[in-house]
Amino acid sequence: MTRDDNDSAPAEDDQLLVLPDDLRHELKEPMGPIETDARRLLEAVDGPLIAVGDVVTYHFLQAGRQPDVALVDGRTKRSAVDEEIREAVTAGASIEVRNPPAELSAPVVRALRRALATDEPTTILVDGEEDLVALPAIVAAPEGASVVYGQPDEGMVHVTVTDDHRTEMRALLERFEGDTERFWNLLDE
Template sequence: MKLPDSLRDQLKIPLGLLLPENQADKINIQKHLLPNSYIVTVGDRTTKKMIEFGLIPSLQIIDGQEKREKKDPPKLANAIELTVENPAAEITPQSIDVIKNAFTMKPPVRLFVVGEEDLLVLPVCIHAPDNAIVLYGQPNEGLVIVRITPEIRNKAQSILDLME
């Protein structure tokens, strides 16, 4: 499924709460987590930041790049590592299948995307467990924190349905 130009502006609107960059610290992030939260990070910088805070994401989706520059992924011991190809501005059926499967595995799980991971926030929000909190970066603005609810699942699904 490819992202049509008509949807680009809609995807610039955060799916959840936007924590400005200067407030995206451990204390403010923890305020939005429950003790049993299944934390999902999408993006290398977000994943690295959470690991540095000692908040190990259950599922981490990275592509080895930050703002189009190659970066070494953050170190993490004992993670199950998966790989999937997902071209920029697309969501492949394989990516959706791997994400669904990742939710059945013992955390932490790291999904390395060959291509681009940005849009994978949508299938994550649709298929994540009910106790999930999804974190992703909003470029040059801050950190988006999404608590998975039926409304979020429906919103993500309706955006996905508009992709070609």
């Protein structure tokens, strides 16, 4: 497994964006339809599959589909996932990065870009929290890709990437606190 942290840079250089408290309520609303059955959700997938979350990734693996990009952190609803899920979703982890809760760090953005650029399925193991990576994933993924993330106690939210979704996510990310210019430079590389 490779680490994508830039250990030579000061820690503050890794922090790009922080979720402001006044945006938290907006992220509670699902950005797409909610599905509870992974096989049925997969019927609507036509293109690359980006899974954000351990349980979502596990359900796809159980349904026989390895996500093209998976982001996992060993947790669900702020608690450790079961050992079976942890072992299944981290077995193929190829990149390990730090990303603190409620933030988007430079290492996780670089890892996302690298994972999207390769033809091999890539699992990014996040030390911290991976939830917010769904937002830049929607911006950076190709047209028609599926970004799927968990909606606690409801199911899996399926976002099929379109220009409208990208525009909406860009506007939302612009409202985060931090170095948005550096964030966009890294994401758009």
